[in-house]
Amino acid sequence: MKKLTLLLICLSTGIHFVKAQNWASGIDDDKFNWGYSFQYVSAEYKIWKNPTWRLPRIDENFANITDTLSAISSKPIPGFAIGFVANRKLTDHLDLRSTPSLAFTERNINYSFYPASSPTVVEKKVQATMIELPVSLKLKSDRLMNFRAYMLGGIKYSIDIASRKKNDNADVLNEIDKKINNQKMFLSYEAGAGMDFYFGFFKMSTELKISQSFKDILVHENTIYASPIERAKLRHFTFSLFFE
Numbered sequence: 001m002k003k004l005t006l007l008l009i010c011l012s013t014g015i016h017f018v019k020a021q022n023w024a025s026g027i028d029d030d031k032f033n034w035g036y037s038f039q040y041v042s043a044e045y046k047i048w049k050n051p052t053w054r055l056p057r058i059d060e061n062f063a064n065i066t067d068t069l070s071a072i073s074s075k076p077i078p079g080f081a082i083g084f085v086a087n088r089k090l091t092d093h094l095d096l097r098s099t100p101s102l103a104f105t106e107r108n109i110n111y112s113f114y115p116a117s118s119p120t121v122v123e124k125k126v127q128a129t130m131i132e133l134p135v136s137l138k139l140k141s142d143r144l145m146n147f148r149a150y151m152l153g154g155i156k157y158s159i160d161i162a163s164r165k166k167n168d169n170a171d172v173l174n175e176i177d178k179k180i181n182n183q184k185m186f187l188s189y190e191a192g193a194g195m196d197f198y199f200g201f202f203k204m205s206t207e208l209k210i211s212q213s214f215k216d217i218l219v220h221e222n223t224i225y226a227s228p229i230e231r232a233k234l235r236h237f238t239f240s241l242f243f244e
Contacts, residue, residue: 035244039081045074053228071112079105146198181219
């Protein structure tokens with residue numbers, strides 16, 4: 001009986017100790033804090049097609065360069081980003097947050113040509129090295145022990161620093177080999193949600209976010225691959241780990 005009583009006392013003390021812990025509490029009191037981020041980025045296009053997008057491409061002699069198009073699509077392609085986070089506390093439940101990063105991504109557009117029984121699929125890829133400069137408002141729940149949920153929304157300015165010469169179509173003579181090009185700088189809106197986890201000396205956050213460019217980012221050149229597209233917006237799905 002004494003052993004059972006002692007065991008219950010130990011368990012009660014342990015539970016009370018865990019409940020009493022309030023790890024990384026100073027982070028919530030600081031007006032400003034910073035940290036690092038590691039991100040998985042999935043990139044794809046949202047595509048609007050021209051009314052005449054199916055028509056085959058013809059040369060100056062009115063001969064077909066391509067068959068009739070049957071589909072234009074874009075699938076998500078994984079990439080990654082590294083960066084840092086700067087957080088400014090506005091109130092107990094609202095922060096101003098910036099998470100600049102360097103992102104290495106790839107996007108693609110697939111073109112399917114007739115005949116449908118044996119379609120030819122041409123994939124055009126755009127490799128991008130992006131400087132991403134997001135600014136957002138972070139709305140936080142009450143802290144429950146060492147856990148807090150949040151949601152956020154804001155805007156992001158993106159700059160592609162990849163070499164323009166790699167994507168220059170001026171020296172490409174064969175129509176089939178021409179590339180798809182994107183605007184080098186554009187603005188996006190973004191929204192997401194996440195969770196803060198408090199540890200002994202730091203805070204870790206997991207976050208899922210979606211962003212989409214405000215405007216069309218396609219460079220509209222007179223090529224087989226750009227002409228059928230009315231506009232294309234870039235969409236990112238991002239999973240992030242933040243350490244502050």
